[in-house]
Amino acid sequence: xxxxxxxxxxxxxxxxxxxxxxxxxxxxxxxxxxxxxxxxxxxxxxxxxxxxxxxxxxxxxxxxxxxxxxxxxxxxxxxxxxxxxxxxxxxxxxxxxxxxxxxxxxxxxxxxxxxxxxxxxxxx
Numbered sequence: 423x424x425x426x427x428x429x430x431x432x433x434x435x436x437x438x439x440x441x442x443x444x445x446x447x448x449x450x451x452x453x454x455x456x457x458x459x460x461x462x463x464x465x466x467x468x469x470x471x472x473x474x475x476x477x478x479x480x481x482x483x484x485x486x487x488x489x490x491x492x493x494x495x496x497x498x499x500x501x502x503x504x505x506x507x508x509x510x511x512x513x514x515x516x517x518x519x520x521x522x523x524x525x526x527x528x529x530x531x532x533x534x535x536x537x538x539x540x541x542x543x544x545x546x
Contacts, residue, residue, distance in 0.1 A: 448497035462545035
């Protein structure tokens with residue numbers, strides 16, 4: 423029984439550690455520059471305690487490999503409240519897609535790969 427508990431504890435710790443390694447690279451300057459240059463930008467409101475965010479991370483990590491010309495930006499919601507307010511995001515696990523200055527998609531809690539990819543493709 424002790425071995426099972428230790429294994430479960432290690433799995434939980436490993437999963438939590440990997441989730442904490444989410445890159446948080448959003449800056450308003452980077453975002454505005456990309457929009458000005460007409461780039462497709464995917465913005466994700468992320469939080470390490472959010473199970474949905476962890477599931478989205480798996481899809482978005484693959485999307486970064488599949489959509490080489492798309493800029494993926496992540497920020498910690500709600501710790502970075504100024505960014506949430508700037509983007510009018512009220513909840514973690516929100517994914518925005520921009521094509522230039524136009525927002526073309528906004529989803530909340532979406533983890534389905536085909537839906538996320540379809541929304542990214544709206545910006546291409």
